[in-house]
Amino acid sequence: MTAQQTNTPAELDSDALHLLVGPNVDYYLSRWKAERKISFNWGAFLFIFFWMGYRKIYGGVAGILAVYLLIDVLAAIMRFDADPIEYCLTIAFGILLGFRGTSLYRWVVLRKLRHLETRTAPDELLEAADRRRASWTGVVIVWVMMLVYTGLFHQIGRL
Template sequence: MEEQGKGFFKVYDGQELEKQELMSAYIGKNVDYYLHKWHKAAAPEKALSWNWAAFIFGAFWVGYRQMYAYLALLVGMMLAADLAYIYVLGWEPDMRITIGISLLMGVFGNALYYRHIRRKLAQLNEEGIEPEEIHRRAAADGGPNWRGILATCLLLFLYNFILGYLTSL
């Protein structure tokens, strides 16, 4: 195995280099941050590492990074937790749920994003298209996207509407 590159960008074969280039293309903005976090972990899809953006912005960070399945899951968990507070415990929802979810997002955000990217790149590879086209589509489809913020706003509006309706019954 011949070592190529140095320091953070050290890789041992062409396949690993191609994987890193595809991930870089998909990530877009802040690529160095994510690659550094994942490089430090033996299993990045399971690693616990801190992400301030995921902690502070939570669902908005998930939407911005186009992780729509995780966004739906996150909002569903928020709704379920609020309903459990109200109907099971008989309490009014408070900041404990929000703080708990923020902490979970801060700790698991990088791992979730890694899983998301690996799944998206695997889908592109399964299409049987040329490597250049995979790279082009990864760059075009990935990265941060402000439409995800809009999707988050709409989903949180729906969450508040449902919660308001169910609590008014």
């Protein structure tokens, strides 16, 4: 375990962290403080993109969609059906996020918290954390990202 993965109890109990996580803070804190490192997150498993969007893990969504787009481009160039590959990848991503999503979210939240602490005045920290909390706005952003991907997918299919 590296120094970056360890947390002081103050980090997990800070008001800013509670605001960043939002209404499910008790669920996540109980998982993050547990001795066992792996737990299963059904929301992350079943709703990969929307779970990541709600938790504002946009880089993960963009990365997965980029992989799908790359496969679609290769399928159009090489004339093969990409659907079976993408179905298998979706299942694999779901299983991976089911088992590791909670720890990924912990890493993202602590990274955001450290970023806020270094770039925000102490009296503005709670307000800044509240603006960056998990929200349904992230789901809408992911939905738009998926619409853009779908549009690109259909354009690639016409090649």
